[in-house]
Amino acid sequence: MIPANLERAVYGMYATHALRVADRHGVFAHLTRHSGDSAPTIAAALAVDEDTLERLLLVLASFGVLDAEGGRYALAAGVRPYVDRDDPHCLMGFVDHLVDDTAGQFGRLGGYLRAGKAETDRDRPAPFDSLYRDDESVGRFLDAMWSLSHHVSHELAALADLGDRRQLIDVGGASGPFSVAALRAFPDLRATVFDLPQVGPHLAARATEQKLSDRLDFAAGDFFRDPLPPGDCHAFGYILSDWDDETCVALLRKAHEAGLPGGRVLIMERLFDDDRGGPLATSVMNLSMHVETEGRHRSAGEYLELLRRAGFADGTVRRSSGDKHLIIGERRAESGSGR
16 A cells, blocks of 8 residues: 555645636535535536536545545545635645646756756756746746735734834735735835736736735836835745746845834745755755756855845844744944935
C-alpha cells in the first residue's frame, strides 16, 4: 500500500483539475444551495453528463472536499467559503491561475536542476512580460491575486494600524485587494495603487465596484525605472517574493526615499518557519516563485534584515490568523525627506 501522504502527492494533479472543472460547471454553486443531492439530480440540474459528473464527485470526495453518503454529496465542513464565488475567501480564481498559467511552466524544473534557472530561462521573456502579455492574461492574473489576497487583507490592514496615516502607496498593488481593505478600515485614508499601465482599467473597475473611486487612485509606472509616489505609508503586498534579495533592498530603498517624515513600509508575505520546515503552502509557493518569477519566500528574520539594509528602523512582525503575515519598517526619524 502506498503511504497516504505519498498517494495524495502523486494524485494531487487530479484534485486541482477536478476543482477547476467542478467550479466551471457550477457543481459547487449547486451544492452551496442544494446540499445532499445525488449525482443524477445534480447532473439534471446542471445539464451535464451524469457518468462524468459522478466520477468527478468521487474524486473530490476521496480528497475530502466533499462528503459522500448513500450516493448523496455535500460540501465537507469548512470548504464552502473557499469554493463559493460569492464569498471573499474563495480560492477558485487562484485555481484558475494554477491550471491556466502555472502548470504548463513546471516542465522547466528539470532544466533548472541540470543547468540552473538563469541558463534555462535565458531566452524566455521576463516573468511579468508573460503574465501581462494581453488583457485576458492580465485579468486572469489580477483575479488570482484578488482571490488569494482580499480576505486576509482585512486582517492585515487592521494589524497595520493605519489610523494615523493619510496617503497609502500600494506598490504593485494589482486590482487593489489591500488598498480596498485599508480604505474600508480607515475612513480618513487615501490610497494610490502604483502599477504597470495595463493594470489601470482593472483597478478603476474595482474602485467603481467597491464604491471607492473618490479615495482609490491609480498611478502608472514601473517600480524599477520610476520613482515611487510620495506617501506616509508604502505597502508591498506579495511583491518582494517575486525578486532576489538585492532587488528587494533596492525597492525598499525607493520606498524609504519616497516616504514622508515618519513614514512606514509594510511587507505582506507568506513566511517560512525559522527552520524552513514549513508551512506547506509556503514551501509549495516557494517552488512556484522559482518557476513563475525571479524570487522566493523568506522567513520573518530575512525580511527584517532586508528592511535594515534599506535603512528602515524598528522592524516588527505581526502575524495574522492566515497564511500571510505583516512585517513593518519605520522610517528613521533623523532622515530627511530623501527627495
